[in-house]
Amino acid sequence: MRSAALSIAFLAWTAAAPAQQAPVRVILDTDIGTDIDDAWALGLAMTSPEFELLAVTITDGDTAARARIACKLLYTVDRSSVPVAVGRPTLPPKGVDYQLTWAEEFTAKRPVSLPAAQLIVDTVRRFPNQVTLVAVGPLQNVADALRLEPRLPALVKRVVLMSGSIRGSAWNPAPVPEWNVVRAIADAQLVYAAGFPLTTVPLDSTSYVQLKDEERERLRARATPLTRSLEALYRLWLDGPSRRMTLHDQLAVAERPLRHAPPASGRSGVHAHRRGRRPAHDRLFRAEAGSVHAVLPRRTDQVAVSCYRPAAWQCTARPSARSSWRS
Numbered sequence: 097m098r099s100a101a102l103s104i105a106f107l108a109w110t111a112a113a114p115a116q117q118a119p120v121r122v123i124l125d126t127d128i129g130t131d132i133d134d135a136w137a138l139g140l141a142m143t144s145p146e147f148e149l150l151a152v153t154i155t156d157g158d159t160a161a162r163a164r165i166a167c168k169l170l171y172t173v174d175r176s177s178v179p180v181a182v183g184r185p186t187l188p189p190k191g192v193d194y195q196l197t198w199a200e201e202f203t204a205k206r207p208v209s210l211p212a213a214q215l216i217v218d219t220v221r222r223f224p225n226q227v228t229l230v231a232v233g234p235l236q237n238v239a240d241a242l243r244l245e246p247r248l249p250a251l252v253k254r255v256v257l258m259s260g261s262i263r264g265s266a267w268n269p270a271p272v273p274e275w276n277v278v279r280a281i282a283d284a285q286l287v288y289a290a291g292f293p294l295t296t297v298p299l300d301s302t303s304y305v306q307l308k309d310e311e312r313e314r315l316r317a318r319a320t321p322l323t324r325s326l327e328a329l330y331r332l333w334l335d336g337p338s339r340r341m342t343l344h345d346q347l348a349v350a351e352r353p354l355r356h357a358p359p360a361s362g363r364s365g366v367h368a369h370r371r372g373r374r375p376a377h378d379r380l381f382r383a384e385a386g387s388v389h390a391v392l393p394r395r396t397d398q399v400a401v402s403c404y405r406p407a408a409w410q411c412t413a414r415p416s417a418r419s420s421w422r423s
């Protein structure tokens with residue numbers, strides 16, 4: 097799966113041919129600056145002809161410092177017109193985010209004065225039922241946008257999250273507390289319960305997608321301003337020679353709307369089917385449960401997928417303040 101999924105991300109990124117369909121209008125909500133995949137996900141969102149990137153909103157931790165990375169990346173690819181908005185700051189995660197140093201003195205493009213949640217609401221109101229909100233960090237901004245505009249679920253086209261751990265992953269046969277949920281449990285609960293047309297791309301899928309050395313080298317060898325920037329950020333993120341990027345957030349960005357209706361089969365109102373003809377889609381199932389969808393690996397069989405029912409989707413906080421998804 098890893099190579100195929102990488103193919104979709106990078107082929108979309110580097111595609112010479114124009115997109116055959118109208119670009120998808122996207123807001124990217126990101127905690128860029130901690131893990132490395134956010135920067136690469138932004139690279140995909142801002143350069144692929146399949147997307148019209150309307151705004152970038154910054155969530156979690158030192159949001160102002162994170163925003164400078166997004167501003168600098170957009171500036172690097174001559175996309176300074178895309179607004180970047182800062183979300184409310186929260187206690188930064190433990191550890192040093194060395195990527196922040198890459199942009200700490202950058203001032204050529206600055207965030208807008210609007211808070212992130214307000215920019216999300218304003219943008220969705222400007223393009224009702226046209227905006228796909230892709231959130232690849234903890235969900236403070238999406239939750240705050242909901243608090244500002246409770247009708248948001250009816251105004252967005254869809255919401256795509258990198259979020260959760262449902263049945264297990266490449267690293268663990270059981271669900272584990274997932275970072276984007278753990279960091280903002282109450283906000284995640286609010287978002288999942290809001291009734292968004294929502295797709296989540298959980299650890300179940302993303303953990304299988306890791307960057308191979310030859311793939312990193314292929315991108316680095318392009319030596320464009322963007323690939324040079326991503327390589328610089330990658331080196332700041334690396335803490336050992338054996339570390340490899342897992343493409344969690346890129347997979348959420350590369351997730352796309354269904355281009356045909358799901359089949360009327362399935363059990364207990366839940367449908368699972370393979371998507372499209374693209375290599376990555378051939379390896380993914382989509383499960384549907386009420387308004388919540390999950391992109392799961394192919395190895396998850398239909399019986400397993402059909403276990404999910406709307407009432408079974410819940411975000412639970414454990415006494416240890418850790419959380420997990422349970423079915």
Ligand SMILES: [Ca+2]
Nearest residue numbers: 127134232233
């Ligand atoms: Ca992220």
